[in-house]
Amino acid sequence: MGTYNIHAGHCPQGQGANGASGFLMESVEDRKVKDRVISVLRKAGHTVYDCTDDSNCTVGQNLRRIVDKCNAHAVDLDVSIHLNAGGGTGVEVWCYSDKAADIASNICDNVSNALDIRSRGVKYTQGLYVLKNTKAPALLVECCFVDNQNDYNHWNAEKCGDAIASAIAGKKIQGSGAAAPAPKPASPTVKPNAAFDLEGWVRRLQAECNRQGFSDQTVDGVPGPKTLAGCPTLKRGASGNITKLLQERLNSLGYHCGVDGDYGKAPFHETYDAIIKYQTDTSLVPDAIVGPKTWSKLLRLS
Ligand SMILES: [Zn+2]
Numbered sequence: 001m002g003t004y005n006i007h008a009g010h011c012p013q014g015q016g017a018n019g020a021s022g023f024l025m026e027s028v029e030d031r032k033v034k035d036r037v038i039s040v041l042r043k044a045g046h047t048v049y050d051c052t053d054d055s056n057c058t059v060g061q062n063l064r065r066i067v068d069k070c071n072a073h074a075v076d077l078d079v080s081i082h083l084n085a086g087g088g089t090g091v092e093v094w095c096y097s098d099k100a101a102d103i104a105s106n107i108c109d110n111v112s113n114a115l116d117i118r119s120r121g122v123k124y125t126q127g128l129y130v131l132k133n134t135k136a137p138a139l140l141v142e143c144c145f146v147d148n149q150n151d152y153n154h155w156n157a158e159k160c161g162d163a164i165a166s167a168i169a170g171k172k173i174q175g176s177g178a179a180a181p182a183p184k185p186a187s188p189t190v191k192p193n194a195a196f197d198l199e200g201w202v203r204r205l206q207a208e209c210n211r212q213g214f215s216d217q218t219v220d221g222v223p224g225p226k227t228l229a230g231c232p233t234l235k236r237g238a239s240g241n242i243t244k245l246l247q248e249r250l251n252s253l254g255y256h257c258g259v260d261g262d263y264g265k266a267p268f269h270e271t272y273d274a275i276i277k278y279q280t281d282t283s284l285v286p287d288a289i290v291g292p293k294t295w296s297k298l299l300r301l302s
Pocket residue numbers: 009010019020026082083
């Protein structure tokens with residue numbers, strides 16, 4: 001059994017020095033990954049210290065507190081969890097020396113295989129404060145890029161945590177290439193509501209599109225070309241009754257979001273998230289824009 005220090009980088013979201021943000025917020029996701037790694041390793045019988053600094057502070061204070069927490073324990077390995085930004089794609093692991101090179105390389109392989117994203121490999125630096133100042137062998141994982149659409153589409157904090165924990169515990173995860181499983185399945189959390197009144201929903205949508213002047217169609221609950229043509233394109237910033245109907249439909253299909261009639265403006269709003277997931281699962285372009293192709297699927301016309 002091993003003894004490990006694990007921490008997530010940066011301050012908590014909204015407090016002090018946050019991590020990167022894009023489609024994902026680093027300070028939010030890195031904590032999810034960290035929690036998962038810790039719980040998996042503890043369940044397997046390892047001793048793990050959480051050295052995350054959850055106080056509101058500056059970058060310098062945050063780094064010093066993390067190092068102090070790490071150096072308070074004699075461990076086999078210090079692991080720092082981050083998400084990357086700046087226009088790349090994939091997972092990479094930074095090491096101070098080659099002491100933890102095998103584990104670093106296994107983390108790259110496991111995360112790349114588990115999330116089906118690129119492995120950028122193991123890199124070395126003497127410039128990272130935490131790696132430089134911790135006493136035990138240390139490595140820093142950049143799980144994926146918060147501002148890359150492909151990484152975002154493949155992102156799953158729990159899977160990533162499992163992959164990292166396996167690598168630390170000396171296990172390898174096989175890539176999808178070897179086992180050749182079925183094409184990408186829908187997210188496991190997606191459970192459609194069989195009791196949803198689709199006809200009633202179509203009826204209300206038709207009536208609302210007529211009321212707002214987008215269409216002049218028969219309100220019969222039967223979707224057709226006129227229904228589709230009457231559905232306005234919805235994207236970030238949209239709000240109102242049609243957005244609310246869209247949210248209702250997404251929920252009925254198992255893509256959970258609030259039914260508040262507000263699409264939201266931020267790129268990580270839950271409605272945005274639900275649409276991206278739905279588009280990805282139905283092989284549409286995941287652009288978060290609900291145009292004719294997405295409406296057509298929602299109306300069961302294609
Ligand atoms: Zn970071």
